[in-house]
Amino acid sequence: MNDTRALAAQALDQIVRGGVSLRVAFAAVAPRLADPRDRALVSALLHEGSRWWLRYDHLIGHLLQKPLNRREPVVHALLVLGLVQLAVLGMPEYAAVAGTVEATRALKRPQLAGLVNAVLRRFLRERAGLEAALQADRALASAHPAWLAAELERDWPQDIDALLAANNTSAALTLRVNRRRAARDELIGRLLQAGYEAQAHAWLSDAIVLGASTDVTALPGYAQGHFSVQDGAAQLTPELLALQDGMRLLDACAAPGGKTAHCLEHYALDLTALDRDSARLANVRDNLTRLGVRAHIATGDAARPADWWDRRQFDRILLDAPCSATGVIRRQPDIRLHRRSGDIARLATEQTQLLDALWPLLRPGGRLLYATCSVLRRENEQQIGAFLARQADARALDAIPPRFGRAAGAGRQNLPGNDGMDGFFYAIVEKAA
Ligand SMILES: C[S@@+](CC[C@H](N)C(=O)[O-])C[C@H]1O[C@@H](n2cnc3c(N)ncnc32)[C@H](O)[C@@H]1O
Incomplete structure (x- = not known):
């Protein structure tokens, strides 16, 4: 079977029900798409299908008497993609409907071809009313899970509509x-x-x-x-670390090595690039080799320095912490399908443990830069506020350029789309000399 829409529907079902990432699902299907135009179509369908899944999955519930998603999940995914072609990608009606009906046959479900045709045509007839009814529900209209829309609204009440809209645009x-x-x-x-x-x-x-x-x-x-x-928001790292040649820098969560490499492109450093994921560390090695820079690469859990630290303190520590990635949803739209509300508390606990475990590794007078690609206050300003309250010898430095984002507690937060950049948080903490 090599029908592009049918392949896209199978891959989207893997993303939605199988929990597979968009990147992995696309990589699995791409070798079967010889024509670059087909590859581009499947990529667009998977990005927009993931981005808009929650909205069009809900609308299909209104268009069908009996839901298909349990019995025929791949045809259900194909229908979502049909609506995405019509409503998001702006494809000509004939091409979108005929192509989707054809894909139903390619999936060996000819008995459902009539139903697929009827649902898409009914959507076209009733679209204005269906879409207007959705506007009352901010989360569904913008295709965000209800818990995430609520958390974003609690954190950014003035910016909520712009924030949800930014998550639904594609990034440069x-x-x-x-x-x-x-x-x-x-x-x-x-x-x-x-x-x-x-x-x-x-x-x-x-x-x-x-x-x-x-x-x-x-x-x-x-x-x-x-x-x-590398997104612009991530490119402030060497400046915020106030590096100098010869410094000893720990990049505690380094893979795939973007910030490690950037620091080394600017300065001659004694840099340890640590990560607990050895497969991702292989990418660090490849990236540094391609860019012509060198670091000590170490596998280990940053929260357990006893396992890997040589007991010589660092001048600088970068903690680019594992986080919800809620600042990069516009680039990775599947994040909204895969994150669960309980993840945030778990991640915040991990971030707290990492901060506390790494602090003794910093020399007096040294700086720790805390960074996340999250827009949630629990992972950012509240995390750093609590850290400063726990550590008597830590103080926040007001050294982040004011043109980056906005003040957020002891750090600065950029919201996605602002200045064309991703959602990102930085805080600089200095240790008393
Ligand atoms: C946001 S990514 C880092 C991106 C990287 N700094 C860059 O700029 O390319 C977070 C990384 O933290 C790693 N990580 C998560 N928990 C860790 C821990 N306890 N110890 C070490 N690495 C960890 C993950 O494997 C992941 O590679």
Whole structure:
């Protein structure tokens, strides 16, 4: 079977019911799609299908007498994709309906082809009323789980509509120039010459914003390590750590190595890149090799330094903590399908343990930079507020440029889409000398 919509429906079902990540589900199906246009269509269907699942899954409940999702989950996923093609991707009605009906047959469910056709046509007839009725429910209308919409509204009551809307847009691709190997203006020139839209970020010195998402490995200079993909919000790290050549830096949650590499592109450091996931550490190795920089790479649990620490304190510690990733939902729309409300308390406990375990490893007068790609206060300002209250020798530094996001307790928070960047939190904590 090589019907693109049918393959996409099977992959989307894996994401929704199987708990598989979008990235893994796409990687599994991509080798079966020889034509780049088919690959692009399946990628768009999986991104928009994950993004809008909760909204259109709910609408299908109104369009069907008897729900299909238990008996025929893949055809149900195909129907969601049918609505996504019509309502989100703006495909011509004929192509979307005929293609989806055809895919029902490709899935060997010819007996459901008439039903699929009828549901899509009824949606087209009743669309305005169906969509208007949804507006009363903010979570469903914006395709967020109710618990997450409620938590976001509690944390950001003034910004809630903009925040949910930002999660439903796709993000520009941002590159970080490897200043050891390339100059930004020269790289922008090469990208423009090769036909890409590329421009310097308004205030980040290493960032290039690309016009459209693309296969980065095909861009000029990729193999030579002239750049990496990294959102702008993550590119403040070397500046916020106030690094100098020769410093001993611990990157406690380093994989896949984006911030490790950025620090090494700027300074000659004695850098330990630690992560507990050895498979992800293999990516750190590959990335550092491609970029031409070196670190000590160590596998270990940052919350158990006795297992891996040589008892020499660090000048700087970066804790880019495991978090809910609620600041990057626009890039990874499947996060909203896979996160559970109970995850947040568990993650906050883990973050607390990491902060407390790493603090003794910092030398007096040293700095710890706490970072997350979360927008939830429990993981960010409340986490750091409680840490400062526990540790008498810790004080927050007001050294994050005010143009980054907004003040949030002892740190600063960027909300997704602001300045084109992801949702991200930073706090800098200094140890008394
Ligand atoms: C947000 S990612 C880090 C991204 C990375 N700093 C970068 O810029 O590319 C969080 C990482 O923390 C790691 N991690 C989670 N808990 C950990 C722990 N207790 N000890 C060490 N690493 C941990 C995960 O395996 C994951 O790779």
